[in-house]
Amino acid sequence: TQSTRPQRMLAAVQKNATRGDPRSVVKAIDQFCRQKEWAMNVGDEKGCILDSVVSEVNPATVLELGTYCGYSTVRIASLLPPHAKLITLEFNPDNAVIARQVIAWAGLEDKIQLVEGASGDWIPKMKEEFGVKTFDLVFLDHWKDRYLPDTKLMEECGLLRKGSILLADNVICPGTPDYLEYVRNSPRYKSQYFKSHLEYTKVEDGLEKSVFLG
Ligand SMILES: O=C(NC/C=C/[C@H]1OC[C@H](O)[C@@H]1O)c1cc([N+](=O)[O-])cc(O)c1O
Numbered sequence: 001t002q003s004t005r006p007q008r009m010l011a012a013v014q015k016n017a018t019r020g021d022p023r024s025v026v027k028a029i030d031q032f033c034r035q036k037e038w039a040m041n042v043g044d045e046k047g048c049i050l051d052s053v054v055s056e057v058n059p060a061t062v063l064e065l066g067t068y069c070g071y072s073t074v075r076i077a078s079l080l081p082p083h084a085k086l087i088t089l090e091f092n093p094d095n096a097v098i099a100r101q102v103i104a105w106a107g108l109e110d111k112i113q114l115v116e117g118a119s120g121d122w123i124p125k126m127k128e129e130f131g132v133k134t135f136d137l138v139f140l141d142h143w144k145d146r147y148l149p150d151t152k153l154m155e156e157c158g159l160l161r162k163g164s165i166l167l168a169d170n171v172i173c174p175g176t177p178d179y180l181e182y183v184r185n186s187p188r189y190k191s192q193y194f195k196s197h198l199e200y201t202k203v204e205d206g207l208e209k210s211v212f213l214g
């Protein structure tokens with residue numbers, strides 16, 4: 001039976017990356033996507049911007065919306081301080097199966113909790129289910145029409161504190177116009193655009209970094 005692209009991506013990780021070496025996992029996926037098959041990982045160019053924001057924030061608690069195959073999950077977790085925790089939400093069970101194996105290959109299971117289901121269902125349960133108070137950093141990379149409603153939901157559920165950072169992928173391509181308008185015009189956020197390119201292409205895209213002002 002025919003394999004899926006995530007399955008072929010995992011095979012490339014297991015073939016080319018070193019167990020327990022997160023950066024080699026990131027490198028193997030980027031190589032696969034550049035040389036074999038494009039896939040919707042944040043990628044190496046935007047990934048460097050992601051790295052710099054993660055390093056600057058040095059978060060103790062991170063929420064990722066949209067795991068896909070775990071590329072950005074591994075990339076973020078590899079930079080976290082000891083005892084820091086990353087919770088990542090993935091809607092598609094087939095992607096979750098792959099992501100768990102990519103995370104395991106990187107040896108980052110202890111830092112990462114992958115939760116399967118819809119962000120809209122899980123965000124209101126974060127405190128009671130995972131003992132989270134607030135998130136220092138949120139990486140938004142799931143369905144583009146969910147960025148705004150989920151951001152409002154995180155505000156309502158008290159998951160953001162003064163200084164929490166939202167970092168959103170794909171604000172140009174595929175685009176998240178309603179989210180951009182909100183974080184750029186709301187008095188509750190200070191927003192900044194990092195111009196880049198859609199992963200593995202020359203098409204413009206970028207990351208929007210927004211600080212919640214409380
Ligand atoms: O839809 C995108 N991401 C949404 C992903 C959604 C995830 O949750 C549902 C699905 O199982 C996937 O794992 C996307 C699409 C493109 N693109 O160029 O089409 C580029 C990107 O960086 C993207 O994050």
Ligand SMILES: [Mg+2]
Pocket residue numbers: 040041042141169170
């Ligand atoms: Mg993306």
